[in-house]
Amino acid sequence: MATVTRVPEFGGELILPGGDAYDRNRAVWNGIVDRRPAAILRCASPGDVVAAVRFARESGLEIAVKCGGHSVLGLSVPNGGVMIDLSPMSAVRVDPVERKAWVGGGSLLRNLDLAAQEHGLATTAGNVSHTGVGGLTLGGGMGWLARQFGLACDNGLRGGGGNFGIVTEFEFRLQQVSGRALVVDLVFDPAKARDALLGWRDLLPDAPRAATLTASATTSGDRPVVSVGYVWVGEVDQGLAYLSTLRELGTPAAELVKEMSYVELQSVGDDPNGHGRRRYSKGHYLTELSDSAIDAFLARGLPTIGTDPDWSRVPNGGFQAYGGAIADVEDDDSAFSHRRTLVEFGCGTTWMDPDEDGERIFAARDYGAALQPFANGVYVNALGDEGQDGVRRAYPADKLARLAELKRRYDPDNALHLNQNIRPAAAPA
Numbered sequence: 001m002a003t004v005t006r007v008p009e010f011g012g013e014l015i016l017p018g019g020d021a022y023d024r025n026r027a028v029w030n031g032i033v034d035r036r037p038a039a040i041l042r043c044a045s046p047g048d049v050v051a052a053v054r055f056a057r058e059s060g061l062e063i064a065v066k067c068g069g070h071s072v073l074g075l076s077v078p079n080g081g082v083m084i085d086l087s088p089m090s091a092v093r094v095d096p097v098e099r100k101a102w103v104g105g106g107s108l109l110r111n112l113d114l115a116a117q118e119h120g121l122a123t124t125a126g127n128v129s130h131t132g133v134g135g136l137t138l139g140g141g142m143g144w145l146a147r148q149f150g151l152a153c154d155n156g157l158r159g160g161g162g163n164f165g166i167v168t169e170f171e172f173r174l175q176q177v178s179g180r181a182l183v184v185d186l187v188f189d190p191a192k193a194r195d196a197l198l199g200w201r202d203l204l205p206d207a208p209r210a211a212t213l214t215a216s217a218t219t220s221g222d223r224p225v226v227s228v229g230y231v232w233v234g235e236v237d238q239g240l241a242y243l244s245t246l247r248e249l250g251t252p253a254a255e256l257v258k259e260m261s262y263v264e265l266q267s268v269g270d271d272p273n274g275h276g277r278r279r280y281s282k283g284h285y286l287t288e289l290s291d292s293a294i295d296a297f298l299a300r301g302l303p304t305i306g307t308d309p310d311w312s313r314v315p316n317g318g319f320q321a322y323g324g325a326i327a328d329v330e331d332d333d334s335a336f337s338h339r340r341t342l343v344e345f346g347c348g349t350t351w352m353d354p355d356e357d358g359e360r361i362f363a364a365r366d367y368g369a370a371l372q373p374f375a376n377g378v379y380v381n382a383l384g385d386e387g388q389d390g391v392r393r394a395y396p397a398d399k400l401a402r403l404a405e406l407k408r409r410y411d412p413d414n415a416l417h418l419n420q421n422i423r424p425a426a427a428p429a
């Protein structure tokens with residue numbers, strides 16, 4: 001590994017191999033990621049970012065950019081390269097009159113949500129508050145407000161997944177948001193869940209925009225459970241009224257209805273999705289949800305329904321509704337693609353013991369493969385280790401060609417390639 005001693009004109013914190021600070025700062029959300037950068041450059045200003053990039057390029061070192069460190073592949077940590085850590089650049093300014101927010105390129109979602117909600121405002125952000133604004137927005141940014149106000153990238157930068165530069169500050173358009181939310185889950189025994197899921201599927205096209213329909217197939221204790229429900233942001237009375245529609249789907253084993261503030265909603269997933277555990281996941285976009293796709297969803301990657309495995313080791317699955325304002329934007333208007341998606345499917349597994357790596361990864365791959373025949377694409381931020389095949393699933397061919405041409409103009413050497421990489425088009429002859 002190259003030995004770095006100093007970085008010219010860099011005023012941030014330089015962390016070199018050895019010592020607690022190095023190990024603390026190279027660790028990211030997915031505990032499976034264990035890479036060793038030659039240097040970690042914690043940038044405090046745009047000038048630091050410029051100095052870091054110049055140094056890396058002149059030294060021939062690979063560049064990785066870190067905001068929240070939540071990419072499941074750990075794309076923000078290079079082996080032997082320069083890790084440009086933007087997390088000190090996390091300030092948020094809000095102009096409540098203009099309804100705009102300016103957010104540092106290394107900020108976590110929680111900073112944005114808290115600062116905006118002080119003025120009764122918000123923009124679409126993801127569902128776990130310790131995720132980075134940077135990676136989330138540049139890939140698209142799906143959240144509980146997206147069906148009302150569009151994706152994060154529809155209210156800020158237009159996407160491209162970190163391929164076209166390093167963002168030191170985002171500007172977001174904000175919306176007035178009531179500040180109240182509901183989380184509703186009807187929990188079924190899996191044997192009785194199929195009809196409920198078929199009915200839930202039929203609600204998707206006409207659901208109110210304040211509702212994001214959700215479904216999950218998970219393990220509770222040592223038993224499998226299936227739930228259908230929705231997250232509502234807006235007038236709570238209307239959200240409760242919508243519950244009667246859901247109750248027509250069947251008689252659940254349990255009904256969970258929780259009212260909370262919007263800020264609480266944004267962090268209810270924080271602990272279950274905490275840092276440092278080992279993770280593997282797969283995702284798909286589906287424009288239709290057939291009965292067969294629902295059967296594959298319920299089977300959770302197992303060869304047959306009806307077997308009784310160790311459920312704690314079986315991957316979990318979920319559906320989250322798209323549509324609404326996401327589909328109001330033309331597919332050609334941003335790098336983000338597949339705006340006609342009906343639902344996003346995600347499956348994943350979490351464990352601690354490295355000896356389980358193989359078994360866990362195979363199980364999640366099997367679950368992802370079982371849904372693949374029903375998929376029309378994938379969310380770039382849900383992509384894992386699928387390489388260029390995955391990138392081709394995230395962007396349709398004509399969009400990818402346009403993006404490759406832009407990449408040739410802005411980054412012809414592909415210096416920014418530790419991302420879901422859009423390779424530069426060949427130079428014209």
Ligand SMILES: Cc1cc2nc3c(=O)[nH]c(=O)nc-3n(C[C@H](O)[C@H](O)[C@H](O)COP(=O)(O)OP(=O)(O)OC[C@H]3O[C@@H](n4cnc5c(N)ncnc54)[C@H](O)[C@@H]3O)c2cc1C
Nearest residue numbers: 067068069070071105126127132134135136142162167419
């Ligand atoms: C627990 C969890 C919950 C999630 N929930 C959601 C959700 O609700 N909605 C959703 O849409 N997605 C969600 N995601 C996916 C998430 O959007 C991606 O993992 C995203 O890449 C994370 O961004 P980050 O900044 O935290 O990650 P990082 O690993 O720091 O960065 C990811 C990629 O973006 C690049 N990048 C980051 N910041 C910048 C910048 N400022 N300039 C240029 N490039 C940059 C990095 O180089 C890297 O390639 C979730 C992920 C996790 C792990």
